[in-house]
Amino acid sequence: MKMVNSDQIKQLDNIAMESFCIPGIVLMENAGICVFEEVLKYIEQKENKEVIVVCGLGNNGGDGFVVARHLFNKGIPVKVFITGNPSAISGDAKKNYDIIQKLNIDIQILVGVNNLKKFSEVVKGCGLIVDAIFGTGLKRDVDGFIQEIISIINKSEKGIISIDIPSGVGASDGKVYGLAVKADKTVVLALPKIGNINYPGADYAGELIIKDIGIPKAAIKNMDLNMNLITNDMVKGILPFRKRDTHKGNFGKAYVVAGSTGMTGAAILTCEAALRSGVGLLKIPVPQSLNTIMETRLTEAITVPLPEFKKGVVGISDFEKILKTMEESNVIAIGPGSGNSRELEELLRNILEHTSKPIVLDADALNSLANRKEFLKLIQSQTVMTPHVGEMSRLTELDIDYIKNNRIEVASEFSKKWNVVIVLKGARTVVAGPNGEIYINKTGNPGMSTPGSGDVLTGIITGFIAQGIEPIKAAVAAVYVHGKAGDLAAERIGEYGLLASDIIKELPITIKHIVEKIKINA
Numbered sequence: 001m002k003m004v005n006s007d008q009i010k011q012l013d014n015i016a017m018e019s020f021c022i023p024g025i026v027l028m029e030n031a032g033i034c035v036f037e038e039v040l041k042y043i044e045q046k047e048n049k050e051v052i053v054v055c056g057l058g059n060n061g062g063d064g065f066v067v068a069r070h071l072f073n074k075g076i077p078v079k080v081f082i083t084g085n086p087s088a089i090s091g092d093a094k095k096n097y098d099i100i101q102k103l104n105i106d107i108q109i110l111v112g113v114n115n116l117k118k119f120s121e122v123v124k125g126c127g128l129i130v131d132a133i134f135g136t137g138l139k140r141d142v143d144g145f146i147q148e149i150i151s152i153i154n155k156s157e158k159g160i161i162s163i164d165i166p167s168g169v170g171a172s173d174g175k176v177y178g179l180a181v182k183a184d185k186t187v188v189l190a191l192p193k194i195g196n197i198n199y200p201g202a203d204y205a206g207e208l209i210i211k212d213i214g215i216p217k218a219a220i221k222n223m224d225l226n227m228n229l230i231t232n233d234m235v236k237g238i239l240p241f242r243k244r245d246t247h248k249g250n251f252g253k254a255y256v257v258a259g260s261t262g263m264t265g266a267a268i269l270t271c272e273a274a275l276r277s278g279v280g281l282l283k284i285p286v287p288q289s290l291n292t293i294m295e296t297r298l299t300e301a302i303t304v305p306l307p308e309f310k311k312g313v314v315g316i317s318d319f320e321k322i323l324k325t326m327e328e329s330n331v332i333a334i335g336p337g338s339g340n341s342r343e344l345e346e347l348l349r350n351i352l353e354h355t356s357k358p359i360v361l362d363a364d365a366l367n368s369l370a371n372r373k374e375f376l377k378l379i380q381s382q383t384v385m386t387p388h389v390g391e392m393s394r395l396t397e398l399d400i401d402y403i404k405n406n407r408i409e410v411a412s413e414f415s416k417k418w419n420v421v422i423v424l425k426g427a428r429t430v431v432a433g434p435n436g437e438i439y440i441n442k443t444g445n446p447g448m449s450t451p452g453s454g455d456v457l458t459g460i461i462t463g464f465i466a467q468g469i470e471p472i473k474a475a476v477a478a479v480y481v482h483g484k485a486g487d488l489a490a491e492r493i494g495e496y497g498l499l500a501s502d503i504i505k506e507l508p509i510t511i512k513h514i515v516e517k518i519k520i521n522a
């Protein structure tokens, strides 16, 4: 599903109005009706049916007037509060304001402190608040007076439905501009905004309900939008159909360079995740001294013991053998638990120099690249890199806080600069491709912030690429599946004790449910 920032939704609105002759007031009516329907659903189950609609002076407020009108027409008690002088209301919002005035709907103007006291009192008596103060037009920090209004709404302990985006959250970045409404539900109009998905704003939205307000699909297509929210349908479309008449050779071969003394677990998690994601054959080069451990733990993988120069570390002492296995494989993953060493750096350089196969670079491979930035030039297309913000900071030499605040931009710039797919991990993982395409993932939970979780993701990406999925699509599908499996694990056992291996356990059923489009309650 496409995602937009505030300029793009404005542009889309204009295309709908100018190129498709859809009057803005029709879009506003549709928006208002969508919200009205959600309000009805909410108050149906409540005894106190009185609704307060708090409207700003822009079109978000205009949507609020439409909601108020439909509630009024249905005989539901409704009061409208306006957060400033109504003489500033214009355009379609003004037309809807005029209508509710004619209908004699109870409208109160919120200016001055005394008014706020009255507002507080009315709020205490209502059943639901509709937040229509600011939408995608929020431009700067919310001023003190409106912050007080938002504070009264947030402290009310009433149900809160926000229109389009919780007021105070920036539609283009998800930042909180001073103070924001903490909604139970947000009815998102037309397409999700970045601020509906990105943190911290996402925490303010409650349940997201995305509604079609009649913007033609052709208008969306014409816009050439580069940002996408990863959905179940998108992932279902990526995962390959499995024919009945098959053998393991049909599902690809993966080569996983991972693990070293003290970190064999990372290798095991990566390999198991790749196997549980459906790879046909998996080989792992193993320093001779670790072979027994790996063989004992990895029942279904093939270990390839190698002579070791540094004990417990895969090096290039038998690169011929490594090269041969690499050439037989469809994908190579490097880095989980490999340890930081000269051996790994040399191995990485040799691998990058000698193969054009798709490569997944994670953990210590990323640290090696950060240490030896000259290797970045060796990276070929079809490479996926999976940094968390710390690794991204080492790679780019950008400040961690800067990366946290500009996740999409940083991932996209790096991806374009080095012609690689970047998976910038974290809550709302960003997948960025060299053509500027961006995918944002909404699945996952804090329980997945646990050792080995990233190794599992690398395994899933590797397993998917091995099965013939193009690297960027494999990354998109993998981050979604990884998060969804984590959500299922959290539902079963909670977030606190969730381990990376629990995510792996849920992979088969998660993939089954995505492919068969069965709703999982997680």
Ligand SMILES: NC(=O)C1=CN([C@@H]2O[C@H](COP(=O)(O)OP(=O)(O)OC[C@H]3O[C@@H](n4cnc5c(N)ncnc54)[C@H](O)[C@@H]3O)[C@@H](O)[C@H]2O)[C@H](O)CC1
Pocket (backbone or CB within 6 Å): 009, 012, 013, 024, 027, 028, 031, 056, 057, 058, 059, 060, 061, 062, 063, 133, 134, 135, 136, 137, 138, 139, 140, 141, 142, 143, 163, 164, 165, 189, 190, 215
């Ligand atoms: N295609 C659609 O999705 C449609 C969306 N609609 C709704 O319209 C809003 C966007 O409306 P817009 O008028 O552009 O902006 P806002 O309502 O958010 O109002 C902003 C309003 O307030 C002023 N302002 C901005 N920041 C501040 C601030 N910090 N303090 C005080 N005042 C501020 C600004 O100058 C504007 O006047 C969208 O979200 C939808 O809800 C349409 O109804 C249908 C099509």
Ligand SMILES: [K+]
Pocket (backbone or CB within 6 Å): 060, 131, 132, 133, 134, 135, 162, 163, 164, 165, 166, 167
């Ligand atoms: K709003």
